[in-house]
Amino acid sequence: MRIQKAHMAVLLLPLIALSAHADQWADIQAKQSLSCGVYSDVPPFSSPNPQTRQLEGMDIDLCNSLAKHLGVTLELKPLSGEARVPEVKMGRVDVVIANLAYTKTRAQQIQYSDPYYVAKEVLVVKAPLADKPRAFFEGKRISATKGSTSEQSIRLAKARPVTFQDTGSAYLAVQQNKVLGVVTNTMSAIKLVNQAKASGVELGIAPEPMALEPISVGMRLEEPALLAKINDALYAMDKAGEIDQIWAKWIGPNTEYKMVREERVQKLSDMQFEALE
Known part of the structure; x- marks a missing residue:
């Protein structure tokens, strides 16, 4: 009988350990702290003050x-871009807030909050083409x-991607008329347009x-609480205007990025978009 009880105790130990760590919110409450994974040096999102x-x-x-x-x-907890998903997946950080975009692959590994803003992959072109609809660029070289989500978005738009190691080289191809435009995120696009204008382009x-x-905020899978x-x-942060204030301070109209916040916090399940891989 003692042997049977001991055997049962051994079998129950993993279940006890699992239940003790099954609710991450309870763990956060118990330790009274939130570990937040952030970029180690990617301004304006997270970087060391000089x-x-x-x-x-x-x-x-x-x-x-x-x-x-x-x-x-x-x-x-500072992280590299590549470590954002693995660190939160393994539970080494409670959440990650590091300009984390939703993709199909990531959504299989971690859980996403409702998004607090929507980033866009946009097409930068020479001024005469700036009013053309997306359909105009189908089949065209962009x-x-x-390996970026920008490259993925070109395929999504049924255009022909021409890839380079960096955005500068991709833009040079536009100047040399090798492609009709370059795709990048909105922040980089605005900077590119402003820099080109300063040089007369x-x-x-x-x-x-x-x-x-x-x-969104990333966290471990199956943590409903x-x-x-x-x-x-x-x-609550959105209703109190805190996200607006943070946005305005770092990437708003009076910063070099000159971005306007167009979307509020919204349910991810209600969004109409085609997720990138």
Whole structure:
């Protein structure tokens, strides 16, 4: 009988351990802190202040606001871009806020909150083509950085991708008339248009985005309690105007990025978009 009881105890130990770690929100409450994975050096999202060496940026402010609404302290954990999904998947960070775009592949590995903004892959062209609809570019040669979501979005738009190692080389192909345009994210596109104008070249951004990329808080799969808390906090942050303030400070109209926040926090399940791979 003792042997049977001991055997049962051994079998139950993994189940006890699993149940103890099955609710990440309960773990966060118990330790009274939220570990937030952020970029180690990607301005304006998260990068060291040159004077203080402390991390600052849009994602840092979002982490701080989120922790405040959850009623816990914040622990920042700098990550590389490649480590964002693996670190949260393995539970080494509770959440990741690092300009994390929704893709089909990532959604199989981690869980996404409702998005707090929607990034866009946009097409930068010479000014005379700036009013053309997306359909005009079907079958046309368009450049992008190799292996990027920009390259994926060109295929999504039924155009022909011509890839380069960096955005600068992809833009040079536009100048040399090897392609009709270059696809990149909105922030990079605005900077590219402004820099070109300063050197006497008139560029424009085509009106229809090539692809939509919801930007969300990432967390471990199958954590419904944490997902609900994160979503509630995001809607509260939006209602209080905190996301607007953070946006305006780091990437708004009065910054070099000159971006206007067009979308509010919204249900990911309600969004109409074709997810990239």
